Amino acid sequence: MQVVVTGGLGFIGSNLVSRLLQLGHDVRVLDNFSTGHERNLESDVGHSRLTIDRVDLTDAALTVRAVGSADIVYHLAANADVRDGWKHPRKDHEQNVVATHNVLEAMRVNSVPRIVFSSTGSVYGATAVVPTPEDAPFPTQTSLYGASKLAAEGLIQAYVEGGVISATIFRFVSILGPRYSHGHVVDFVRQLLENPKQLHVLGDGTQTKSYLHVADCIDALVMHLTPSQKLAIFNLGVDATITVRDSIGWITSEMGVSPELQFAGGSQGWIGDNPLIHLDITAMRATRWQPRHTIRDSVVETTRWILANQWVLERTK
C-alpha cells in the first residue's frame, strides 16, 4: 500500500515507518523536522520504498501537494507538549487542529480514502470514570492540548459522516520505548546524569498513570491499515497503572543511583495535568490486539535506550 505518515520522524511515527517498511509498504514521511529527527530513521534512510518530505502542515496548499495520492494517511504529526500549553496558547491549535484540517482537506482533494489518527487519553479531561472507556460521560477539557485533540477528532468524525473518508481514532496513554524523547523518563534521566544525588519531581509523586510500549502501540496502528468500519474509536493503553514513585524506583535502580527526592507538591504536575490516567482497553482487547509489555519493562527499556542514545538529551534540552 501507499502509506503517508505525518510526523514520521518523531518517536511513534518513526517506529511506525520502520514497521510499515518491514511489512512491505511504500512509505512517504511528511515532517516539519521541528521535534522529529532523521536519526530516528537512521536504519531505514535510503530504503527504496521510503521518501521523506519536509513539509509544514499548517500550510494548506503545501499540504495538498505533499499528501498527493495515497491509500492511507497515518496522521501522527502534532505538538505533543501538554505541559507547556500556556507558554504559547495558540500552538496546540495551529499544530494539531489547523494541520489536521489541512490534512483532511488534502485527502478530500486527492481522494485519499482513509486516515488513522493519534488522539490522546487527555480528551477525557479529569473524568470521574476510571478506567475510562471510549463512551465515558461527555468530558470537559482541562488542557489546551486535550482541547486541540478533541477538536481534531471532531473534524475527522465530520469528514467520515460527510462520506469523505473512513477513520480509526486511537486515544493513547503515554507511550514509552526506543526513540522516546519527551516526558518524565527523559527528564529524570537527564537530571540524574547531571546530578545523581538529587531529583526534582513535579507534583507529589502520587500521580497515577498508565504507559504503553511503542511496539504494542504500533501493533495496533498497523492492524488498522484497512477499515473494519467507517469510524472506529479505540483507547490504547495497558490494564495497569503506576505512580511516579514507582517509575522513579525503576529508573534509579537501572542507573544505580539513590537520589534525594524533592517534590514540587500538589496533586498535579502542571495545569491540566490529570493526576489519574487509566484507560479502559476492553474494546481494543476484543479485537486480536493485546499489549505484550509491562509498564515496568517499558520504563526500564526506555531508560536503557536513553542512556545508550544520549544525543536525544541534547536535542530536547
Next chain:
Amino acid sequence: MQVVVTGGLGFIGSNLVSRLLQLGHDVRVLDNFSTGHERNLESDVGHSRLTIDRVDLTDAALTVRAVGSADIVYHLAANADVRDGWKHPRKDHEQNVVATHNVLEAMRVNSVPRIVFSSTGSVYGATAVVPTPEDAPFPTQTSLYGASKLAAEGLIQAYVEGGVISATIFRFVSILGPRYSHGHVVDFVRQLLENPKQLHVLGDGTQTKSYLHVADCIDALVMHLTPSQKLAIFNLGVDATITVRDSIGWITSEMGVSPELQFAGGSQGWIGDNPLIHLDITAMRATRWQPRHTIRDSVVETTRWILANQWVLERTK
C-alpha cells in the same frame, strides 16, 4: 455591568442586547454585519448605553482591541449554517473556532473574567440517548458545524482550567421567535408566499426536533451574567418535540394555505442532520429557569413575525 455581545446584530444576539439594555447594563456589540443586521436593533439604536462596532473576529489583533475592558463577553457570533457546511468546509472552523480562540485570547490579554457561550445540541451528534443530558456518552460529530462548536467548547473549558476565565456554556436546540432569519420556518414561509400550492420539504417529514422561544433563551442567558461556578454547562430546550409535519400544519394554517407537500425523502434533511434532537433540560430546570412558550406558540409567533417583516426574506435569499 459592561457587557460585550459578539454577534449582537443577529437573531439571538439582538434579542439579548435589547434585554441587557432594559436591565440597565452597558452593551458593546461586536458584529461583522455578515448575517446580522442593524434593523434587528432598530428599537435600540441610538441608546446612550449601546455601542455597535463592526469587527471581524477572525482577526486576532482587531479582536484584542475590540473586546477591550469588560465584565463579561456573551460570545454568540458564529456561522450557524449547519446545512451548508460542505459547501465551504473551512468556514465553520474559521468563524466558530478561530474566532472563539481570538475572543478568549482577547479576554486573557484584557483581563475580562467571564464568558457565556452559545453552543449547540449538535455537539451530541446522533447520540442514542434521548432526551440527551449534558453528560451523555462521549458523542461523535456528524457535522462540520457540530465539530466546530465542540472545538470551541473545548477551548473555553481549557481556558477555565487555566484560571483565565469563568464560563457558562449553553447547548441550544433550534431557537424561534422575533428576528428569526434562518431555518425551516423562514424557508417554508418564503416558499408559500411564492407559491401557496406547493411546499418542498427536505427529508421525509418525520424528523423530530425541539424548539425553544428566544425569550426563554434570553431568560437563561441573563441568569448567567454572574458566575455560580467556574464552569457550567447547560442544555437549553423544551420538554417536548414536534415533527416537521406538525410545524407545516401550524405554518400553513396560520397563512391560510393548503399546499401539496413534496418530500425529498430520506430520514435526514442534509448530511449530518440529526433526525431526532431532544435535549434533557433537567439540569437547567433545577435552577430557577423554565421555558414559558410551547413549540406551537413559538412556530406560530415566528410565522407571524416573518409575515410582518418580509425584509428578512430578502436578506436571506
